[in-house]
Amino acid sequence: MQINRLNHGGNIDRNQVLSFQFNGMTYQGYQGDTLASALLANGVNVVGRSFKYSRPRGIMTADAQEPNAIFQIGTNASTIPNPRATQTPLYDNLVASSTNGWPNVEFDMMAGIGKLGGAMMPPGFYYKTFMYPQSMWMNYEKLIRKGAGLGRSPMTADPDRYDTMHHHCDVMIIGGGVAGIMAALNAAQTGANVIICDEQEQLGGQTLSSTETVNDITATQWLSQQIEQLRKQENILVLSRSTTFGYYDHNLIGINQRCTDHLGEHVPHSTRQRVHKVRAKQIVLATGAHERPLVYGNNDIPGCMLANAISTYIQCYAVIPGNKLVLMTTNDSAYQAAIDWHDAGRQVMAIIDTRPKTDSAIIQQAQNKGINIIFSHAVIEVQGSKRVNSVNIAPINNTGDNVIGPAINIVCDTVASSGGWSPVLHLSSHLGQKPLWRDDIIGFVPGQNDLLNCGAVSGKYALLSVIEDGIATGGKAAELSGFERLTDLPIPDIIPQITAAPMALFHVPHIQTTSRAPKQFVDYQNDVTAAAIELANREGFESIEHVKRYTALGFGTDQGKLGNINGIAITAKSLAKTIPETGTTIFRPMYTPTTMGALAGAHVKQLFAPARFTAMHQWHLQHGAEFEDVGQWKRPWYFPKNGESMQQALLRECLATRNSVGILDASTLGKIDIQGKDAREFLNRIYTNAWSKLGIGKCRYGVMCKEDGMIFDDGVTSCINDHHFIMTTTTGGAAGVLQWLELWHQTEWPELEVYFTSVTDHWTTMTISGPNSRKVLQKVCQDDVSKQALPFMSWIDATVAGVKARIFRISFTGELSFEINVPANLGLSVWQHIMDAGAEFEITPYGTETMHILRAEKGFIIVGQDTDGSVTPQDLDMNWVISPNKSFSCIGKRSWDRIDTKRNDRKQMVGLKAKDTNQVLPEGAQIVLDPQQKLPMTMVGHVTSSYFSACLGYSFALALVKSGTSRYGETVYLPQANGQIYEAEICSPIFYDPKGERQHVE
């Protein structure tokens, strides 16, 4: 039974009955309801329990400020923790429950504890206890954590999808109330491209519940005409259900549009939410204002509401949330709630106006309707448990500081309060600007910044002035973004109302001192009371940021929308400061909470980061490869056959390569094409070795250092002709190297004529390696690839399997090796031809792991594995790659001459042979000289690479060891986590074919 639903009025469709569940009970509402309006229509009082004291709480607002009606909505994978019922559109079969209260919100066991223990829980109580003994804290904390949190996270992955859109526009208008609508219409008529967004289900803002007359029709009818106009205008994009969550640098705003949340829990095949990132030439803030509640005793008992919320529920949803109303106000605007209540046919017990007797049009209107108005009084305390049953009112002095007479009791079930309005300036503060206080409107307005403000956010509340301001600001925004301002839209006829000045009252006095009065809540979500704030101040927490952090004021999911200004006012008063002296905390994004999935957009699962595949990827998949992620690349790691273990596969791959022929997909290595007459000189400067004499058709290994002398990348660079080189880089380093080359060329040596082009993706590279590699090559290549024609460290143009190719005779395995480069599109075909040709030699595909083993047997380093940003070429005993006689001091050279880099006891690369030759030393194991020493031990180095060698028949490792090169033959120890200590002997890092005969083979 919708006991509180009126028979007429409201923007709801009474023909569309929606059924929903709340805390296990089934209720009905209408299309157009929010969950909050539907609950109120059904007379549901208690919707939650408070966080600290477990006090029963009811719906208090109709907007983003709602502190109590915070629910778990939806089921299973599509459940959402913590949406506000006031901002949740009702859909059929919606399932919602309270987030606190056990066993349920009506009978919460914790309430007893809250009542008893509450007195011992002043702000910051947890800093003062649970300390002794030290060991107990984790147990205390376990209990504390049990009470933590509001809703529950879903437990399975999100079935919905999200995306992102980018916009550029001339004028962005945030807020679809009447100010924003008029600004949009007026800006758009100049031809400017306009976007307007609004957080609510319906455009219109406060005017939706207005009862004024505009151009001789009702304000709501007039509003509908304007909205219709807005939607017709082709250069206006209207984003409704779209919250601007943040204002970012250089006029960027982030908007989260809820595309399907109003339709149901999960709508298949659609985008649930979409983030719009808008760069605008001008941004107009038309975000309106939030009504402030007053702070009075027991102001959290269900039935205590904001005055304006009552008008909204009556006018927009035809819901009247009670029978007997007492309204307390400091201003004229709240009178409307009482008038609406009265007009809806229910009883207004009294309007308690905190101001000394005053007069205005709306006061007269209320009087004419026979409503009892009591001036110079305040509601000091509410009685009731799960619903208000009466209030105590008492006379107060003119400044609102003291109760000056005895209290009287008025029976009622609803208390509306209004302490005036707070402009919704949050976005204006996101870049760090502090809000400005205005005494005349008793509120903060946006500080000076690049935003334009109009309507209530700039302190204008009367409908006429809001419309005027909207039109003027829209015109100004268009003009500032470069459009010619035409004659502004006409101002409609509205009869101005005579108003009375509001009173600056935030915290209603009580007969008792604040610390002894009934709880006067400031921040409902965190149970922060006026007494708590005063206590924090007494203890020395005087900065408003300290007050916030000590009491948790404003830490809730409303981020202090409802309570912050009251909290600031209470702090100011208790410290005998003014409100502007006290200041505000800085508002930060998000304006209202924003779904993490929406922020991530489409960048989830396999789209989290781009994946790069080589031309042979499908082949690798078909041949059972296991893959390794290297940067963005997917590289074959090894190719297990017929249920082989990894180790078995590696042994097979290594032996096949050393004994016959193996093939590696090396396409991922970075390739940079370098051209220009000064290319050679450039290489001289960037590499540690000399490039002046590298002949055409020759290849050379080079090492690059950063200016600090530490190795940063390596690879082979080949001379195509005097002005043309091709450089290879590590797989992961390719982009960084290109940037590095560009940096030096563009900023230091622009006089050098040299050009760099990344050609990594243009070439497919396959390396055939092993004693039979030439035989395989000769089957698919008619060109001369003999030692004479193609000696070690040289390259030729050739045709391979009918495809023009470059063949480089370079070797990372120490075997006779050919790196065949063909255009990427033809890579797979050439690969297959080579596989066919190699069949008679049992050509064996191998992955990165076998490559690592084979190169390590040769003592070849992998930058990033054997080096870590603290290793010089000298540390690797690679003096051969340093040319001391270059005329130009190459990058990094000077740094080798510093005290620390000159030391001869630096960590140097060595080989290690495990004493137990079958034991593969763990990579990353730390090396000590004395295994018996106490902790902390003196470590002299660590294992960088370690494998079992199929060809050598024993395990071996590469390591960095202090003074390593002068320690060959010494025994070192590798203590393990399990207490085991491995023993190893330091040796040369070159284990296989130390003379390098195999790669030079005939």
Next chain:
Amino acid sequence: MLQIHCPYCQEYREEEEFSYAGQAHIERPSEPESLTDQEWAQYLFFRKNPRGLHHEMWYHIHGCKQFFNVCRHTVTYQIISSYKIGDRPELEQSKAVDKESINAN
């Protein structure tokens, strides 16, 4: 999120297209070997890191792949100018300083 004008592309583009490349106008010493360790360290590591106007380099990594200079305020993040490598910066201090006074806290 910054919107940066690339002086080569002559367009304002999103920050995500660019890569920050540190303090601008640091010249590599022409004869590194003649420097003391102290002087070399100054070149390598020590930076102005100002709270205010900063001349810095950006790299149009997902665009024209050009390095260029930007004069930007490190508190307001306002970009005063962007200019090619080799060009001298033009300062419009007053505009930026005004903004900082708003921001002072």
Next chain:
Amino acid sequence: MQQYSGFGLFKHSLSHHENWQRVWRNPIPKSHYDVVIVGGGGHGLATAYYLAKNHGITNIAVVEKGYLGGGNTARNTTIVRSNYLWDEAAQLYEHALKLWEGLAQELNYNLMFSQRGVLNLGHTLQDMRDIERRVNANRLNGIDSEVLNTEQVQQLVPILDCSKNTRYPILGASWQPRGGTARHDAVAWGYARAANALGVDLLQQTEVIGMRTQDGVISGVETNRGFISANKVACVTAGNSSVLANMVGLQLPLESHPLQAMVSEPLKPILDTVVMSNHVHGYISQSDKGDLVIGAGIDSYLGYGQRGSLNVLEHTAAAIIEMFPIFSRVRINRTWGGIVDTCPDACPIISKTPIKGLYFNCGWGTGGFKATPGSGHVFAHTIAHDNPHPLAKPFSLDRFISGQLIDEHGAAGVAH
């Protein structure tokens, strides 16, 4: 100092909490102090406390331009751990961790130091090699640290997606059981209260606008409340360190960058440990209030604005969902930024300077919070003796000249 205890709470509840003492005085600045500490964050307050407690110097002012603990102390993601790679760093952070372990009792202030353990995930083979290396080094340095495989990680954090379906599957992790989180504000307040009780003057809303030196010796600081003379001046101003150094004509090897973080709305308990990933760039824990506390990557550009760019947060959200797909529908309540001063080797500077009597403690980058007690402790020693504490010695400014950097980049990267 009024002792805090459960009984005290009960006693004060009887008088409606009307008689609690101030936690610190609000003193008028004296004209001279033995030591002026610039910066009233956790590190500065800890320095003041240990100077007073361990070195008998009590004529100290802590000068803070805003409110105590209002900079990075108030803006971090509260993670504490000591599993650093290099000996010098590991020993410094372990020193800090040992101090954390008795700090609440020492300060009589519950810092909610919660040793719920820290996981650093590995997603590539190289990640795992680095993890092995770091864990081995940690153990031999006497630091609790383990390598976990994927199954063990899954057991520890059942809601983590340890399947092979992710873009970067989790291959394992390092695990430091003694790591965890602490209540960040309480750290500043606890040290402030204790330092105040030892006679330290805490001068809030006092901004240093200049420094005076004479013949290469520091003589005091100019503030918005007038000149304060001092025998020694110690700057602990994190992101603003270069600005302070500039006042005496010094440059530091620092860059100040925005570092962003965010919290979700409060959720019922679901994540008991701290989970960090360098590779996907995100780290997360759940606070005692129920919020997911999420750290983002550092913004690339210099910035003193205490805010960063939206794309960094978008990436962070994606990273969290990569690890925890179930959090996709959870909503972010608030985002913010701090200013981190980063060194070329991702290690701090705790050092004397070319100006006698002037000391700097800075360059903590993204790792400052966890070091707070250790940092204050060794810095106090360095100031008191005009000679670095043995643990601070490797972190002097000299290392940038000699080249003896302690390169934590590989081991630490973004995630702290």
